[in-house]
Amino acid sequence: MEPTTLGFRPHSLGNLRRMTDAINENEYDVFAIQDKWLPIWDDLRPFASGNAGDTRPKKYVLDMFPYPSGDLHMGHAEAYALGDVISRYWVQKGFNVMHPIGWDSFGLPAENAAIKRGLDPKGWTYDNIAQQRASMRRYACSFDWDRVLITSDPIYYRWNQWLFLEFYNKGLAYRKNSNVNWCPSCQTVLANEQVVQGLCERCDSVVTKKALTQWYFKVTEYADRLLDDLDTLEGNWPGKVLSMQRNWIGRSHGADVDFVIEGRTEPVTVFTTRPDTLFGATFMVVAADSALAAELAADADSETQAAFAAYLDQVKQSNDIERLATDRPKSGFSLNRFAVNPVNGAKLPIWASDYVLADYGHGAIMAVPAHDQRDLDFARAFDLPVQVVLETGEEDPAVSGVATTGEGTLINSGPLNGLSKADAIKKIAEVLEADGMGKSSKNFRLRDWLISRQRYWGTPIPIIHCANCGELPVPLDALPVELPSAEGLDLKPKGTSPLGGATDWVNVTCPKCGGAAQRDTDTMDTFVDSSWYFLRFLSPTSTEHAFPKEAAKEWMPVDQYVGGVTHAILHLLYARFVTKVLHDLGHIDFEEPFTRLLNQGMVLMNGSAMSKSRGNIVALSEQLDEHGIDAVRLTMSFAGPPEDDIDWADVSPAGAAKFLARAWRTANDVTSAPGVDFATGNKELRKATHTFLRDFGPLIENFKFNVGVAKIMELVNALRKAIDGEAGGADAAVREAAETVAKALSLFAPYTSEDMWAKLGFEPGVALAQLGVADESLLVESNVVAVVQVDGKLRDKFEVSVAITEDELRTQALASESVIRAIGDKQIANVIVRAPKLVNIATK
């Protein structure tokens, strides 16, 4: 089915209903209401955040910006419904809320679509943006439409290039040649973060390795801070995200130990987390694909060299999928060279193997087979000795084949003998340091961020390569380096950037010597674009600066960030990294970009993610046509806790629509005039209203939107009862409750709520009306029901004054007949009194 703009399907069920059912103004016609209010809101602009002289306190609420890959889908509908609840809540509380939107519009899907259809990626991208924008407006997203950015606009990516140069000048952007992740299908390199289980995150092709010179951002230099500062987010970010980031950064503490190599001047350093087992090292392993392995093999005879080359070839052939298989047998090659264990002089044979990674630690390890399973597997495969140095009381690993890794006592370890594991680690560090053979150290799983991409639709890297002067940054006043037109360029993946084909664009004069030079033809990873966009919203059209410093002081950091957990690692880590760099460069005065984070779940259908292959896609436009925008939005909020996935098969947008009609009708039944004195109204309903006012805010602030909606339903039920009962539609409390419902509902169902507001006699703009605070005096109870338990089981309850004393309550409880019956012959051991609500009698 062709995507349509939301709600505009011409012959839909909804429109049919509109034509036949909308007989009079006492019928709730959601589609007529939608059409009525949208243009009025366009004029009213209730969510403008940049008005001069606005004295309201500021709050920055940000939804993760979308990729323009077609019209909005169910996932967007959930994300923006939930983000809107938060944003509208703070507006209603009297805050000047900045809630902007933009598009993360560079990237592969546009380029692939363009190749497939023979179009310019630009046209495809901007058409989709126009469609999404129209849909967002109709979906009644509370965005500030004066703050919009599109990352593929030169006015945006010019500052992306500025950011790159800031990093470059600070030494945080550099080029190096190494084996990089390569997607043979996308024909581009991938960041470590974009390789999932050995597969390309985007197309699921098996990722291979390729030696290339590429640009990197030095994120490892910030690894400690990125890890440690997660503690400051505790409680305000989902624990899950914090733990994912911690796992990803992966800091290990241990020691670097220097091993002298026979026939080599320089010692080889290894990293180990178990320096306590140093006396148990029986061989050394270097990464087969490392420079060190090549060097150590270089001196061997030609036969050995050939054999090593063959092994290395085999290693390079294998991809990550094979490499990651856990039951894979160990392979290796003896280099016929020897290292000397610095603590006992033992001569250790050096092996090359692919189970040691070239780019972690120093690309070489000391192997302690008795206490490391991988080393033991290797030792058993190649018949190498196993030396136990930590007595754990378990079977000898050489016999059992199981390395012992638990606690124990050091043996066969000279000065460490008799120590515990922890004490030995401490002691050996001192010994190594004193003798200059090593030191305590740490290592990270995190690697530097590879940002080069061999694709067209991205930000050009602002570097010029000159044969004489080398690598030169494009001068600031020459920015932006605009993308050349795609016309005439071959965008098909071929391993080098399509920009290389734009000869006129590539060839420039060197900014230093004036000679012939070439532009760098790679583009930046689009994660660079999204790593700082939250700052750009402060001045999205400025040509003076990336963002204004003063406004950043006022608005940043983002108070509330809302988005999917899919970005728990990549985007959030990069944004945190860039923020820290900008802080260190003196551009901003904070170090964490997002104070509070909400990760909404996914929308599923019949238990699994919606996908074409499963054939379980629910079209948002059809849902909106069927049930109306408000009902879909309400369903998203009411389905359950926002972090949980929503199975669309389990929820009921029809039920939500029914409730909205029920709520809407109450406004119709109010016959008093605006401004009536609520104090004269029905006490019971007033109490319900003010109980609601007390409970609602904290629920929303704690993201318990589903419970908040339930509370509105409760209030509507009480209101209905009052209207149909003694109080009647003219009662002042009925108006108070109906106004409260209209205002609270505006967070979830803006159209219905605005229409109720009009029915109640107010000017448009319920979103700006303040909800009001609970009148505590209405909530004071004079009597409560006291509960009496015997041994924790309920035995009696009766009404008592809230002022009852413990003694009075105890006496009354013990006098209860059913309590006496429950106690029977048993002896009373203890009586717990929690006046005025509870008594528990414990018997022996």
Added chain:
RNA sequence: GCCCCUAUAGCCCAAUGGCAGAGGCAGACGACUUAAAAUCGUCACAGUGUGGGUUCGAGUCCCACUAGGGGCACCA
């Protein structure tokens, strides 16, 4: 292998260590109606995955297990 989350009614989900049910879906019944839809109202259904423990009192805290989900993983 390491780390983490979740488990309440047929279903989605509530419940500051204190009466297991707030709300909804699906269901039954009643009122209104010539009838149906819509609407309004009433009702039923679980003892909280399993086994221990702490406590006067546990859905809630602790331990173990089972099931489901997630992150990291030949990272030394």
